[in-house]
Amino acid sequence: MPTAWRTTQRASDMAESYRRGHPGHALFILPYLTAFVVLLAFPLFWSIWLSLHKVDLFGPGRFVGLTNYTRVLADPVFLQAFRNTILFVALSVPTLVALGLFLALALNRTTRTTSFFRGLFFSSSVLSVTIVTLIWRFVFIPRDGLIPVIFEQLGLQPINFLSTSGWSLFAVGVATVWWCLGLPMMLFLAALQQIPADLYEAAALDNASPWRVLRRITLPSIARTIMLVTIIQIVMQFQLFGQAQLMTNGGPNGTSRPLVMYIYETGFIRWDVGKGAAASELLFLIILCAAMVQYIISTRKPEVRE
Template identity: 45%
Template sequence: MSTSSLTAARRRDALAAYIFLAPFAVIYATFLVYPFFKGLWISLHDWELAGSYRKYIGLLNYEDMWFDTIFWKTVGNTLAFVAMTVPTMTALALVLALAVFGQGRLKGVLRSVFFMSSVFSVSVVTLIWSMVLSADNGLLVPLFNLIGVNPVNFLGHPTLAMPSIALTTLWWGVGLPMALFLAALSQIPPELYEAAELDHAGRFSVLKNITLPSIRHTVLLVLVLQIVGQFQIFGQAHLMTQGGPANRTRTLVQYIYETSFRDWQVGYATAMSFGLFILMLGFTMLQLWLGRRGDE
């Protein structure tokens, strides 16, 4: 084949690749790239939710955010929630995956039961757990009465409210990471376990030297997904406690929502959204860096 023919063939291949890539590129630019830069532009303005008042103020929104005590309170609440849920969710999902992995009708039923909660909407989940944790007529009240203790107002307690929301989130969200771990476990060659059995290796030794190293990339994936997801907590806190008591459960996304749709300060809310983006990006990059160091 001549050089000109080879060049023409490469151009045709490149053109075909661009044609197939174009629909995705258009959708990606429309729904991700453009909104990102549009949000950055809005964050530099005093921008109302309704009306035409839009005044350029530069970095004033970011300066206000830096000195906003409620903003830093919600950041602390969000970090506390992430610390409660991400490691626990990952460990619990791995334990459940190890417990129900394999053949058998009972294990199949248990896999369905554990995954079932993840298909519920946040409104259904919060309604169920509000009924469970209510101090007036909750499902735990008869248990407290049985042991002669006054019912605990979990959702109104300054210390117990956030752990209660974390427990609700664990029950709701453990299904997906468990399914990811099950998929990873199914890809481990059975010959490795057979060799370990011949060497009379114990369960802990098998878990440490075979199972965990084989699924380390899935563990990293689950951690990253959980970090990104739990930083965006909104529905549970908004529906179960409305941010109370005394702002102990008000999260960053909830504060952004209230600032934008209640106070109509869209510019300031967008600036806080970029603060949340930087937090998520920083923790995700840290997790990926630690994962690469583990691979090395």
């Protein structure tokens, strides 16, 4: 009895110590805090400082206030890149969410075949952007690419996807969906495997149809994962850069130039660092607003009607 009492008392003292806090506990978060400040907080505030100055790569710069933001918003190239990015996100994010969910539902079984296909669909996600764009350039390249050959076999006129206005962004989107599909699929698979089997057994006893099971059990159970995947994809696809640069270089006539490419060209090719920083801050606000709107909509509780 005394031994049990001493053990209980020691545990109580330790819990009280943790509740009071101790300066030494901060050492556990110091590595993360250092990385957060150096890699995230400092670049963010430095970018804000740059966006308020007329600065290039060779001088200290001078304060100009919000002039850089006015220049960016009045730039037709920025507005075109903004429209391209919005269109790309509006088409690629729902496609990634829907295809990822479909594959997860189809492969949510414990067999060797499903394990093989899981690895197959996820394998593209581990490739670098250079490899991905090289593969898809071979697919879309005029005359000798896979798609033009298929068009010729079907008796159709081949389309030069990479250099035709209206199709170049589509080609970049196809490559991006193929590249990024693995992550949504795996997140949905992890969520599906956490759903209790009792719910499906009860639905089977009630002779519920597959569509009713999907609508009443599966989708509500993974609603938070759907929200998470959507927000992740919105943030990722707004940062489109490598695929567009390597596949189309923003052409033709800027019809596939995204915002990040505009920022890169403004800051590191034209050496207008202040204007590029202002554009990057606007992109940050756009991503933040899009993610917050999606979060608010997804977490809103439905109204209960009497």
